Amino acid sequence: MFSVNENFLLLNESYLFSTISKKVAQFTATHPDANIIRLGIGDVTQPLTPSVISAIHKAVDEMAVKETFRGYGPEQGYDFLLEAIAENDFKAFGIDISPSEIFVSDGAKSDVGNIVDILGRNNKVAVTDPVYPVYVDTNLMNLADRDQLIMLPCTAENDFLPQLPSEKVDVIYLCYPNNPTGTVMKKEELKRWVDYALENQSLILFDAAYEAYITEKDIPHSIYEIEGAQMCAIEFRSYSKNAGFTGVRCSYTVVPEALKVKSSNGIEIKLNRLWFRRQSTKFNGTAYIVQRAAEAIYSSEGKKEIRGLVDYYMENAKTIREALTQKGWTVFGGTNSPYIWLKCPNTDDSWQFFDQLLTECHIVGTPGQGFGACGEGFFRLTAFNTHEKTREAMERILAWNIG
Numbered sequence: 001m002f003s004v005n006e007n008f009l010l011l012n013e014s015y016l017f018s019t020i021s022k023k024v025a026q027f028t029a030t031h032p033d034a035n036i037i038r039l040g041i042g043d044v045t046q047p048l049t050p051s052v053i054s055a056i057h058k059a060v061d062e063m064a065v066k067e068t069f070r071g072y073g074p075e076q077g078y079d080f081l082l083e084a085i086a087e088n089d090f091k092a093f094g095i096d097i098s099p100s101e102i103f104v105s106d107g108a109k110s111d112v113g114n115i116v117d118i119l120g121r122n123n124k125v126a127v128t129d130p131v132y133p134v135y136v137d138t139n140l141m142n143l144a145d146r147d148q149l150i151m152l153p154c155t156a157e158n159d160f161l162p163q164l165p166s167e168k169v170d171v172i173y174l175c176y177p178n179n180p181t182g183t184v185m186k187k188e189e190l191k192r193w194v195d196y197a198l199e200n201q202s203l204i205l206f207d208a209a210y211e212a213y214i215t216e217k218d219i220p221h222s223i224y225e226i227e228g229a230q231m232c233a234i235e236f237r238s239y240s241k242n243a244g245f246t247g248v249r250c251s252y253t254v255v256p257e258a259l260k261v262k263s264s265n266g267i268e269i270k271l272n273r274l275w276f277r278r279q280s281t282k283f284n285g286t287a288y289i290v291q292r293a294a295e296a297i298y299s300s301e302g303k304k305e306i307r308g309l310v311d312y313y314m315e316n317a318k319t320i321r322e323a324l325t326q327k328g329w330t331v332f333g334g335t336n337s338p339y340i341w342l343k344c345p346n347t348d349d350s351w352q353f354f355d356q357l358l359t360e361c362h363i364v365g366t367p368g369q370g371f372g373a374c375g376e377g378f379f380r381l382t383a384f385n386t387h388e389k390t391r392e393a394m395e396r397i398l399a400w401n402i403g
């Protein structure tokens with residue numbers, strides 16, 4: 001009889017979003033006239049921008065003609081996109097990342113998950129709590145023992161920023177601006193993590209999917225703004241949240257040439273080579289049409305349009321933050337992030353607050369408990385709905401007499 005990877009049996013059933021849908025469906029069945037506003041979504045709602053659409057049309061036409069048709073492309077990505085990334089996302093910020101250190105892919109979720117392929121199964125791995133669940137589940141699938149997974153509590157007491165681990169850890173996942181808490185790390189805070197990693201020969205996996213939402217100074221857009229980070233960190237970027245590519249699928253991962261580790265028999269290994277080997281074996285590249293769409297984001301028109309998208313959502317974030325603050329609630333996030341993380345005002349039970357907000361205000365959010373034990377008592381609202389609906393939701397909350 002064949003066997004399966006029984007690590008999959010260690011995974012918690014992901015009840016969060018299915019439980020939410022069920023509760024909303026039940027409520028609408030009994031209240032068909034309720035005008036439900038969804039502030040739970042982690043997906044964008046605005047369409048792709050004109051530069052992106054015209055690049056896609058043009059690339060489609062090229063594919064229709066023998067002379068310009070493209071088949072398999074380079075696994076790492078086309079040079080036109082790798083060069084645009086190196087130039088605009090790094091050189092423009094004074095960071096020296098070369099095209100050979102960039103790997104274009106079909107999503108940061110895939111890369112964040114697949115990266116465990118090149119890591120040992122006996123590492124001690126640290127993640128924050130609350131957390132983006134992909135980091136936890138992909139490690140449970142890979143690690144020899146689930147006890148190797150260490151949670152770093154993020155609470156109101158530490159402003160939802162993790163403390164350095166008290167024990168030595170080998171791999172650390174950091175996501176800033178953070179999903180779900182919307183918090184950010186300042187340069188000197190991130191520097192402490194880079195210093196820790198260099199001192200302990202640990203690897204940082206830095207998820208910068210929300211980098212475009214940073215509005216304040218002194219918040220690093222890339223971990224490579226910190227000296228030494230190229231020797232200890234891999235960075236994940238995505239076009240999903242800045243350019244609305246959640247359905248188009250394009251992202252990239254940076255694995256610097258300077259990132260090296262010694263094998264068990266003392267040979268120096270470049271992680272860049274391992275990731276190249278992994279990708280060229282298991283992945284055949286991102287669609288040409290999609291890479292042309294991503295390239296268009298870096299044109300001067302494209303940049304303006306993308307800024308417009310982010311600004312649109314950030315206006316919602318401001319609307320939410322201001323209304324909840326006026327209401328006297330405690331809020332985190334929302335200034336450098338499309339997520340607002342609030343303390344449930346009247347209960348420590350985030351599911352109870354979910355039910356109350358749904359039945360009394362007809363608003364859907366996400367209970368913090370769904371992102372980890374330390375999320376209990378907190379609640380996530382997102383800025384991805386329209387201006388009109390976001391404003392209406394806040395009017396309802398301001399008028400709400402919580403029992």
Ligand SMILES: *Cc1c(COP(=O)(O)O)cnc(C)c1O
Binds near residue numbers: 108132175179239246
């Ligand atoms: C949305 C998101 C991503 C991006 O995922 P894609 O697969 O590129 O769409 C990555 N990390 C976090 C924490 C996210 O919330």
